[in-house]
Amino acid sequence: xxxxxxxxxxxxxxxxxxxxxxxxxxxxxxxxxxxxxxxxxxxxxxxxxxxxxxxxxxxxxxxxxxxxxxxxxxxxxxxxxxxxxxxxxxxxxxxxxxxxxxxxxxxxxxxxxxxxxxxxxxxxxxxxxxxxxxxxxxxxxxxxxxxxxxxxxxxxxxxxxxxxxxxxxxxxxxxxxxxxxxxxxxxxxxxxxxxxxxxxxxxxxxxxxxxxxxxxxxxxxxxxxxxxxxxxxxxxxxxxxxxxxxxxxxxxxxxxxxxxxxxxxxxxxxxxxxxxxxxxxxxxxxxxxxxxxxxxxxxxxxxxxxxxxxxxxxxxxxxxxxxxxxxxxxxxxxxxxxxxxxxxxxxxxxxxxxxxxxxxxx
Amino acid sequence: xxxxxxxxxxxxxxxxxxxxxxxxxxxxxxxxxxxxxxxxxxxxxxxxxxxxxxxxxxxxxxxxxxxxxxxxxxxxxxxxxxxxxxx
Numbered sequence: 001x002x003x004x005x006x007x008x009x010x011x012x013x014x015x016x017x018x019x020x021x022x023x024x025x026x027x028x029x030x031x032x033x034x035x036x037x038x039x040x041x042x043x044x045x046x047x048x049x050x051x052x053x054x055x056x057x058x059x060x061x062x063x064x065x066x067x068x069x070x071x072x073x074x075x076x077x078x079x080x081x082x083x084x085x086x087x088x089x090x091x092x093x094x095x096x097x098x099x100x101x102x103x104x105x106x107x108x109x110x111x112x113x114x115x116x117x118x119x120x121x122x123x124x125x126x127x128x129x130x131x132x133x134x135x136x137x138x139x140x141x142x143x144x145x146x147x148x149x150x151x152x153x154x155x156x157x158x159x160x161x162x163x164x165x166x167x168x169x170x171x172x173x174x175x176x177x178x179x180x181x182x183x184x185x186x187x188x189x190x191x192x193x194x195x196x197x198x199x200x201x202x203x204x205x206x207x208x209x210x211x212x213x214x215x216x217x218x219x220x221x222x223x224x225x226x227x228x229x230x231x232x233x234x235x236x237x238x239x240x241x242x243x244x245x246x247x248x249x250x251x252x253x254x255x256x257x258x259x260x261x262x263x264x265x266x267x268x269x270x271x272x273x274x275x276x277x278x279x280x281x282x283x284x285x286x287x288x289x290x291x292x293x294x295x296x297x298x299x300x301x302x303x304x305x306x307x308x309x310x311x312x313x314x315x316x317x318x319x320x321x322x323x324x325x326x327x328x329x330x331x332x333x334x335x336x337x338x339x340x341x342x343x344x345x346x347x348x349x350x351x352x353x354x355x356x357x358x359x360x361x362x
Numbered sequence: 363x364x365x366x367x368x369x370x371x372x373x374x375x376x377x378x379x380x381x382x383x384x385x386x387x388x389x390x391x392x393x394x395x396x397x398x399x400x401x402x403x404x405x406x407x408x409x410x411x412x413x414x415x416x417x418x419x420x421x422x423x424x425x426x427x428x429x430x431x432x433x434x435x436x437x438x439x440x441x442x443x444x445x446x447x448x449x
Contacts, residue, residue, distance in 0.1 A: 003368040003412050003429055012436060019439055089417075117418025119399060146419040149401035156382060197404075197414065197422045223436055230439050249368075249429040250414055250422050256404040259421065 003249060007221035016226035017049050023233040024051040029185060030232055031178070031321055033171065034192035035062030035349030036220060042358040044222045046229075054233065057184075057321035058354070060174055060277060061192055063139045064091045064347040065319060068273040069307035071167050072097030075136050076105050078165060078300065085111035085131040086165075087121035092138055095346045098307045118150035118164075125154070125162035134296045137166040141198040144168045144285060145259035148266040151287070151294045163296035166287050169272060171195050172203060173283035179211040183322055188214040188232040190225075193247050200255025201245040212241040219247040266291055275309070275343060276316030313342035318351050325355040332356065367391060368412040368424060369398070378406040387420060389413060 032038055038058045041047060050056060060066050076097050079086045086102070093114060094103045106112040111131065115121050118135050125133035137147050147164055154162045171192065178184060191204055196217045204215040214235035218228035228246040235242060245251055263285075272284025287295040296302065309316065313335070314328035325331045325344070335341035337353055344350035369389035376385035378400075385400040387407060398413065400406065403420040407413050413420035 002370070003424055006433065007436075016436075016439060117399075119418050142416050142421065145402040145421065146417045149399065149419060152381070153401070194414070194416060194421065219432075227436055227439055246435060247432070248435070249424055249432040252404075252428075256402065256421060258404055259402040262402055 004221070007219065007223045009223065013222045013226060016223055016230065020054075020226060020230050020233065021051045023230055023237060024054045025233075025237045027053045027055070028187045028233065028236045029055045029057060030188040030190055030229070031057045031059045031184075031186050032190040032218075033059040033061045033175070034190075034195065035065070035347065035351075036194070037061070037190060037192065037218065037225070038351055038354050039349050040220045041225060042354045044225065046222070046225055054229070057186070058318070058324075058351040059178065059321055060274065060319040061140070061171065061195075062344070062347050062349045062351070063143070063169065064089075064095055065315065065343040065350045066169065066174075066274045066276065067092070067095065067138055067167065067343065068275050069097050069309050070273060070304045072101070073099070073305050073307045074302055075165065076100065076102055077305070078134060078136075078296070078302070079105045079110040079112050081300065083130075083132055084300070085113060085124065085128060085133050087113045087115045087118075087124055087133055087135045089138065090114045091347045091349075092136060094340065095343050096310060096341065118147045119153065122150050122154050122157070122159060122162055125159050126157070129161055132161050132163060132299070134300075135162070135164045137164050137168050139168045140171055140192075140195050141263075142194040144263050144267065145198060145256070148259075148262045151266050151291060152262070154294060155291075160293065163294050163299050164287065165296040165302070166267065166285055167272065168267075168285045169274065169283050170269070170285065172199070172207075173280045174274065174277060175207055177277050177280055178320065179207060179213065181320065184320070186213060186321075187236045188216070190228055190232065191215050191217040191243075193217065193219050193224075193250060196247070196251045196255070198256045198259050200253055201243055201251050202253045203255070204243045208241045208243050214241050215243040217243075217245045217247050217251050219250065273304075274319075276319035310341045315342035315344045315352070318344050325352040328352070367414070369396075369415050371407045371409055371411050371413055371423075374400070374407060374409060376400065387413065389415065389420075
């Protein structure tokens, strides 16, 4: 397949691994921010060929993992309301709140539908006029434009029994929190691929400048990841901190301005709670007043309940890169993919799920 | 969550300016064909172009020149990059 196979070529990968060994000349800590990168790095076996001195840390870039227990409880309460049908991405189904999950709600009779696209949730609303269909908006910059476009489509199609419970988040404010943390001591950021397709590689310039951290936007195939790690190691070795784009086929400097405009039309920034990172100013998105008819929180008078994080679960520290899953006392015994305690084990892109799937010793 | 692969456009419906029409493309990847929406795509694609699809929406259409830039970066870094990859 074009634009795909050429980035998975074995001979190129071997050459790049050799190059990577050459350029890692001193100890360095690099964070892969995005959960899809975490999975791709494990799947391609990249952790097993990393040269000594290069430490790769997984970041908070799994939207399901950073959804707060309070939001999960509100989602579950919403699903339990009579006359409401919630539509979700599949990853959210088994995530525990304080008491149970959407899966538990579904088994006691709540209407919970798993959809592939927000637009499928709108089609559900058209097919079930007696229900208020609420799409639970969980995601980062990649996903938010698809939700914005769905709200506009709902208005164009005059579908009034559709609303969104918006809890999407934006990545740059979370990066600020991480880079302000003296415990982390990062030298480089492997910047997300498809978040950057929307916000543009230029979005990382303030971080490179203010925190003197090397930033490289990376794709998801073997040679994409290796190329990006080499570029980061070269910068770090030379004491530089710039933004480079190693995923030019998908990411431009300014990003997808059409999607940015559509998001700005529907949403405005707000403060929101992240699991593990706490309240981050300006990191959430809420639906603008003009579109309040599609805002489930307004229509159903939602208040966010205070909630407890699961006891003993280290997801918070794992999302910040301070702990790795093996340091969590629950990992692999009380908390497994079949019976997860924390969100990092539930989501297929969670760091704990990745460690569990690809070997405990990595 | 944010993973997406390039898919080849086989049909384009609607126009980039008119949001009241259905802005839809039919795409194909390894013989699997599906419908994707073009509401938020950055550049309006033509038949034969590749788009990156996320949650049923094309979020980016690939431009040959950008893809070549990407490959030449690989070549720079991998001293023994096989020539045929660059053709």
